[in-house]
Amino acid sequence: MLHTTVDKEPEPTVHLQGEMDLDCAETLRWAVGDAAVGAQEVVLDFAGVRFIDSSGTGIFVRLCLDMQQRGIRLHVRNLTPAVAQVFDMLRVRELVGEEVFAG
Amino acid sequence: MSETKRPATLRVFRYEAADSTLRPIIGDAVLPLSRDELVKLARDAMAQRTFVVHAVPGSGQADELCFIPSDDRCEILSIHSNGWHRHYGDHRRSLMQILNDLAAAVACSRLRLLDDHELRLELDRARPTLSFAITDSATLAEARTRLGDALELLGIEGARREETVLCASEAATNALVHGGGGGTVSLIPFDDRVRVVVADSGPGLNFLNWLEAPAKRAQASMGYGYKIILDHIDRVCLHTGTSGTTLILDQLI
Numbered sequence: 001m002l003h004t005t006v007d008k009e010p011e012p013t014v015h016l017q018g019e020m021d022l023d024c025a026e027t028l029r030w031a032v033g034d035a036a037v038g039a040q041e042v043v044l045d046f047a048g049v050r051f052i053d054s055s056g057t058g059i060f061v062r063l064c065l066d067m068q069q070r071g072i073r074l075h076v077r078n079l080t081p082a083v084a085q086v087f088d089m090l091r092v093r094e095l096v097g098e099e100v101f102a103g
Numbered sequence: 104m105s106e107t108k109r110p111a112t113l114r115v116f117r118y119e120a121a122d123s124t125l126r127p128i129i130g131d132a133v134l135p136l137s138r139d140e141l142v143k144l145a146r147d148a149m150a151q152r153t154f155v156v157h158a159v160p161g162s163g164q165a166d167e168l169c170f171i172p173s174d175d176r177c178e179i180l181s182i183h184s185n186g187w188h189r190h191y192g193d194h195r196r197s198l199m200q201i202l203n204d205l206a207a208a209v210a211c212s213r214l215r216l217l218d219d220h221e222l223r224l225e226l227d228r229a230r231p232t233l234s235f236a237i238t239d240s241a242t243l244a245e246a247r248t249r250l251g252d253a254l255e256l257l258g259i260e261g262a263r264r265e266e267t268v269l270c271a272s273e274a275a276t277n278a279l280v281h282g283g284g285g286g287t288v289s290l291i292p293f294d295d296r297v298r299v300v301v302a303d304s305g306p307g308l309n310f311l312n313w314l315e316a317p318a319k320r321a322q323a324s325m326g327y328g329y330k331i332i333l334d335h336i337d338r339v340c341l342h343t344g345t346s347g348t349t350l351i352l353d354q355l356i
Contacts (some may be wrong), residue, residue, distance in 0.1 A: 021243065022280065055328070076347075086269070089331060090327050
């Protein structure tokens with residue numbers, strides 16, 4: 001199960017904790033939507049994510065693309081090795097843009 | 104979705120040289136060419152010992168036939184397209200890419216397609232030491248944890264363990280989303296490998312459903328789960344039909 005906490009300061013950040021699989025969509029969207037209120041950039045901190053699969057990755061990719069369409073930039077931080085491996089495998093950087101992973 | 108409306112589908116046939124039989128393994132028995140033509144092409148591929156791709160053009164449709172020979176048989180993958188190649192231009196994989204990857208995996212002996220008899224033989228080799236019923240995402244998460252623990256006890260650690268758990272989870276997710284709402288994950292240790300069996304009683308894979316997730320989980324499918332499995336499991340066996348789908352994942356120790 002995915003748990004999230006949102007910090008508004010110093011920059012809107014969603015801290016992710018747990019597992020990202022087929023049922024993380026609602027939790028992730030709600031948290032990012034909350035963090036994005038009045039913001040143009042939101043940080044997703046993956047430090048607490050111990051598992052992700054192709055379903056969780058698909059949800060993350062779709063969220064990134066939806067946010068980009070709304071003019072909100074997502075930035076990813078602290079990818080764990082487990083997440084980084086799956087993102088590399090599925091070429092997520094090509095799908096959402098290298099800038100999501102910059103900084 | 105009716106067969107005629109599907110943008111693409113896969114049928115698999117097997118030609119066995121010993122008794123010159125040609126029979127369906129996956130999908131219905133509609134032959135993409137005449138039996139004589141298929142047998143001739145299968146024999147040619149076996150004589151050349153080469154993976155042969157044969158295109159059958161039609162009006163707005165196409166069949167791509169992959170002949171994959173082994174010593175005594177030839178698997179024939181018939182990829183039928185109604186002129187549709189990509190999936191709405193979004194990030195998900197094209198169905199044709201999936202089907203071609205499957206053909207390549209069979210050719211490389213990473214994927215074995217099983218008929219009913221072969222599935223029974225494989226499942227009768229040993230009894231599972233662990234078995235989990237998967238009915239929702241909570242039971243799936245629990246199965247991942249317990250499977251990971253069991254693999255560690257069997258000496259599969261680190262990245263290899265994580266990859267195996269990931270692949271089992273991908274297969275079980277497929278059972279949840281497309282396999283009638285659930286299934287079972289079983290672990291069978293052998294001397295030289297561990298085997299994870301993921302089985303469901305759903306309507307069978309039509310391969311299109313790897314891209315077309317049900318509406319309530321419309322974001323959940325990228326069509327990549329199978330690729331993760333084929334890339335990280337040493338040997339994969341697949342049986343699918345109207346009474347369900349079974350994936351056997353063998354990871355060498």
